[in-house]
Amino acid sequence: MTTRFYAATGDGIARLDEAGDAWEVELSLSGSGAQCLALDPADADTVYAGLREGGVRRTTDGGRTWVDCALPAPGVFSLAVSAADGAVYAGTEPSALYRSDDRGGTWRELESLLELPSRPTWSFPPRPWTSHVRWIAPSLHDADVLLVGIELGGLMRSSDGGETWADHRPGAQPDVHSLAWHPRVPGRAYEAGGGGAAWSDDGGETWHPADEGRDRNYTWSVALDPDDPELWYVSASTGPYAAHGGGDPQAMIYRCREGTWSALAGGLPEPLSAMPYALVAMDGGLVAGFADGQIWATADRGDTWQAYALQGDALTELHALACAG
Numbered sequence: 001m002t003t004r005f006y007a008a009t010g011d012g013i014a015r016l017d018e019a020g021d022a023w024e025v026e027l028s029l030s031g032s033g034a035q036c037l038a039l040d041p042a043d044a045d046t047v048y049a050g051l052r053e054g055g056v057r058r059t060t061d062g063g064r065t066w067v068d069c070a071l072p073a074p075g076v077f078s079l080a081v082s083a084a085d086g087a088v089y090a091g092t093e094p095s096a097l098y099r100s101d102d103r104g105g106t107w108r109e110l111e112s113l114l115e116l117p118s119r120p121t122w123s124f125p126p127r128p129w130t131s132h133v134r135w136i137a138p139s140l141h142d143a144d145v146l147l148v149g150i151e152l153g154g155l156m157r158s159s160d161g162g163e164t165w166a167d168h169r170p171g172a173q174p175d176v177h178s179l180a181w182h183p184r185v186p187g188r189a190y191e192a193g194g195g196g197a198a199w200s201d202d203g204g205e206t207w208h209p210a211d212e213g214r215d216r217n218y219t220w221s222v223a224l225d226p227d228d229p230e231l232w233y234v235s236a237s238t239g240p241y242a243a244h245g246g247g248d249p250q251a252m253i254y255r256c257r258e259g260t261w262s263a264l265a266g267g268l269p270e271p272l273s274a275m276p277y278a279l280v281a282m283d284g285g286l287v288a289g290f291a292d293g294q295i296w297a298t299a300d301r302g303d304t305w306q307a308y309a310l311q312g313d314a315l316t317e318l319h320a321l322a323c324a325g
Helices: 111-115 240-244
Strands: 005-009 013-019 022-028 034-040 042-050 054-061 074-083 088-092 096-100 132-138 146-150 152-158 174-182 189-193 196-200 219-223 232-237 252-257 260-265 277-283 285-290 295-298 308-314 320-323
Touching: 005 034, 005 042, 034 074, 034 189, 034 320, 042 074, 042 088, 054 074, 074 132, 096 111, 096 132, 132 174, 146 174, 146 189, 152 196, 189 232, 196 219, 219 240, 232 240, 232 277, 277 320
Parallel strands: 022 308, 174 219, 219 277
Antiparallel strands: 005 013, 005 320, 013 022, 034 042, 042 054, 074 088, 088 096, 088 132, 132 146, 146 152, 174 189, 189 196, 189 219, 219 232, 232 252, 252 260, 277 285, 285 295
16 A cells, blocks of 8 residues: 655645655645645545635545635634544634534534633734634544644643633643644643643643753654654754744754653754654654655654655645645
8 A cells, every 4th residue: 555645835735645766746726825734534535724814625536626615714724633533623813713523514613712711811922913723633532532732822621522621731831833642542642832842641631741851842743653652753943933934943853762852863964954844653653744845754763764755746845744544
């Protein structure tokens, strides 16, 4: 079985298909402003794209054609599809969360998220008058459990499918960038945030900081080994300007083993030329998507790396990356 990836480029969606020793890149939705995406875990051909000013689009044929899902808010910053019940979630700026139970046919706002006591303090530093839902993480094992990260505002948790919410969870980073659940250990979750990384072993109720051994604490993407809950990865920089300013990202990819982080090299460019915006864990390995469109992979848990050879359409920018199997 060949592997396929989808990437959000900030302008459109790229589909990458394994083709021998290279990857064939095919762009779609060009000019749309697609900056985030979510795959349907039950169907490799169904993908949702979140547009910065155009709502949500859906393809059911692997990106050949797209339809407008008529989300009632334009600025989409995060998407997720629940592996537990198939619900589709979309997060926006200004901060709001929507849920669809018919694959994006109709949407319902989960309004109680905006009733949390901390809401008046939510503020995204580059646009301090607003904030957005940066990440949505439905539990893989319990359809009722949902984590949401507000940039900048906190890590919120629902235990009833988003009907009600608990405010920022103890020990978590308030500047949430990405969240992940372990596929084989129910209740184990991970966070990369603007002030460091954290993990939870009680379904996201409480969190434990995890920063020992890392000299960069502006963490962005998080991924975890599907076999070992103690082995996980983050990308990190020295701060937001280095990470996103278009110059030297001062970035590293780190691996955590037995509670201690170490920087990975093993063939990666030194220094990294662009921020690793997306980490995708595979069996025994990791794929890293860089802001400038480079994709690197390791098959030995980060010890050695090789760049993907890309052909077809040019992939010059990458904001998000997901594997469709």
